[in-house]
Each structure stands twice: as structure tokens, then as C-alpha cells.
Amino acid sequence: MSTYKIKLEDKAAFLNRLEKLGVQVDSYEIIDNKLEGYFAFDTSDPVTDHIVKTVLKQSPKIDRIKEILRKMVREELSK
Numbered sequence: 626m627s628t629y630k631i632k633l634e635d636k637a638a639f640l641n642r643l644e645k646l647g648v649q650v651d652s653y654e655i656i657d658n659k660l661e662g663y664f665a666f667d668t669s670d671p672v673t674d675h676i677v678k679t680v681l682k683q684s685p686k687i688d689r690i691k692e693i694l695r696k697m698v699r700e701e702l703s704k
Contacts, residue, residue: 635687
């Protein structure tokens with residue numbers, strides 16, 4: 626099982642992309658964290674996990690929380 630944390634503003638793009646690829650996402654699989662600005666998406670199926678990883682690789686504008694933190698650290702270190 627994998628958990629993905631994605632920026633809340635990218636939720637619609639991410640879910641639309643998954644729907645086009647035939648992955649049905651129920652609302653109980655998504656946990657919104659509005660205070661932190663992200664939503665968490667859990668997968669337990671290896672096929673769905675592979676599709677989610679593919680979507681995230683093919684869509685550079687959909688940012689995961691880890692990637693955002695890496696960008697912030699790089700910016701701070703470059704100063």
C-alpha cells in the first residue's frame with residue numbers, strides 16, 4: 626500500500642487524469658488536509674499504484690509534497 630500526498634490545488638487535475646486512465650477513485654480513498662494544503666491518496670492495488678506513479682511522472686505540474694519540500698530546501702541552500 627502506498628500513500629501519495631499531493632498539493633490540494635492539483636486535486637482536480639490528478640483525479641481527472643486517473644479517471645481518463647480508467648482508475649475509479651472513491652471519495653473515501655482521499656483524505657483532505659486543508660490546513661496543510663495537500664490531500665492524501667492511498668492505493669493498495671499494485672496496478673493502481675503503477676498507474677499513479679506513471680501519472681505523476683508524466684504530469685510535471687502535479688507536485689507531491691516531498692517534491693515541494695525538496696525545492697524549498699534547494700532554494701534555501703542556494704542562498
